Amino acid sequence: MRGVVFDGVGAVRVADLPDPDLEAPTDAIVRVTRSAICGSDLHLLHGKAPMEPGEPLGHEAVGVIEAIGEGVETRRVGDRVAVAFNVACGHCWFCGIGQSSLCDDDRIFGYGIFGGALPGAQAERLRVPDANLNLLEIPEGVGDEAAVFVGDVLTTGFYGASLTGAGPGDVVAVLGCGPVGFCTIEGLRTQGGPTIYALDRDPSRLALAETAGAIPVHIDERNPVTALAEATHGRGADVVIDAVGHPTAFEGAIDTIRRGGTVVVLGVYSSETTELQLGAYWSRALTLRFAGLTPVVSWWGRAMDGLERGVVDPTPLISHRLPLEAAAEGYALFDRREATKVVLEP
Numbered sequence: 001m002r003g004v005v006f007d008g009v010g011a012v013r014v015a016d017l018p019d020p021d022l023e024a025p026t027d028a029i030v031r032v033t034r035s036a037i038c039g040s041d042l043h044l045l046h047g048k049a050p051m052e053p054g055e056p057l058g059h060e061a062v063g064v065i066e067a068i069g070e071g072v073e074t075r076r077v078g079d080r081v082a083v084a085f086n087v088a089c090g091h092c093w094f095c096g097i098g099q100s101s102l103c104d105d106d107r108i109f110g111y112g113i114f115g116g117a118l119p120g121a122q123a124e125r126l127r128v129p130d131a132n133l134n135l136l137e138i139p140e141g142v143g144d145e146a147a148v149f150v151g152d153v154l155t156t157g158f159y160g161a162s163l164t165g166a167g168p169g170d171v172v173a174v175l176g177c178g179p180v181g182f183c184t185i186e187g188l189r190t191q192g193g194p195t196i197y198a199l200d201r202d203p204s205r206l207a208l209a210e211t212a213g214a215i216p217v218h219i220d221e222r223n224p225v226t227a228l229a230e231a232t233h234g235r236g237a238d239v240v241i242d243a244v245g246h247p248t249a250f251e252g253a254i255d256t257i258r259r260g261g262t263v264v265v266l267g268v269y270s271s272e273t274t275e276l277q278l279g280a281y282w283s284r285a286l287t288l289r290f291a292g293l294t295p296v297v298s299w300w301g302r303a304m305d306g307l308e309r310g311v312v313d314p315t316p317l318i319s320h321r322l323p324l325e326a327a328a329e330g331y332a333l334f335d336r337r338e339a340t341k342v343v344l345e346p
């Protein structure tokens with residue numbers, strides 16, 4: 001089969017790979033109908049995690065089940081399914097309390113040794129371990145392009161929104177309007193309608209956030225701290241979400257939050273550092289919540305339900321639809337920030 005592989009820092013290519021086989025009774029083989037390129041794939045492209053040339057890439061996919069092991073009871077051959085980007089075991093202590101991303105055996109598709117050396121989802125076929133848990137059936141009325149967001153970004157948005165505890169009457173600032181920021185705005189909207197300010201410097205991303213129901217603030221044209229103060233009688237936002245994953249966004253969140261407010265860190269961090277003045281956090285009684293990886297299998301039912309009921313729609317994020325064979329072009333467009341979301345068709 002064909003699949004996308006890492007080809008050294010800054011490069012990917014589409015290569016011939018062995019067809020996957022069932023390796024355990026709880027495995028399933030999925031014929032991928034759509035996969036997507038994620039911001040975290042760019043971390044791999046840039047060499048931020050150990051990756052050898054030839055290792056498969058991709059963790060966002062939907063498809064049709066082609067084969068199941070004898071231990072798979074909840075899914076059948078022929079089911080249309082979304083794939084969780086991080087697979088969980090389902091029976092450890094953390095899985096038991098709904099924290100599947102903290103699973104003792106948490107692994108990520110297409111993430112090299114860091115992800116447990118699983119195969120990549122940007123391919124024609126994918127072996128999914130523990131398929132009873134890590135595949136979700138797609139309802140008839142939900143298309144592949146919408147469902148491909150459920151295994152990662154849309155569910156991350158719902159999860160991030162839930163961590164804020166924001167509801168009617170609250171003022172929320174979302175820093176960064178990429179796919180995760182957009183989906184967080186969609187998730188927040190389902191929580192009873194807090195007022196949402198979307199902060200970014202990319203006009204097209206701000207326009208998308210506005211269509212999702214947020215008030216756009218171009219951070220080079222308007223001081224975001226002032227904008228949020230004006231919206232809250234000078235207090236600052238009740239909740240700020242760092243949907244970027246860069247120290248300047250984190251520091252900006254601290255500047256924008258009111259006393260007693262909650263900062264949710266949803267953007268991905270690895271080795272970055274920042275200086276904390278502990279007294280500033282203590283005296284302002286801030287709540288700081290790091291999201292970590294999304295516990296997809298604990299949360300994705302809500303995201304899929306939102307799609308089925310038509311209350312959320314992530315598909316406006318898709319800027320490019322390319323054949324799998326053009327994956328390198330898709331990565332390059334995304335890396336140059338000329339694409340918001342790239343969907344690949346095998």
Ligand SMILES: [Zn+2]
Pocket residue numbers: 038039040059060085152153
């Ligand atoms: Zn992703």
Ligand SMILES: [Zn+2]
Pocket residue numbers: 088089090091092093094095100103104105
């Ligand atoms: Zn587990």
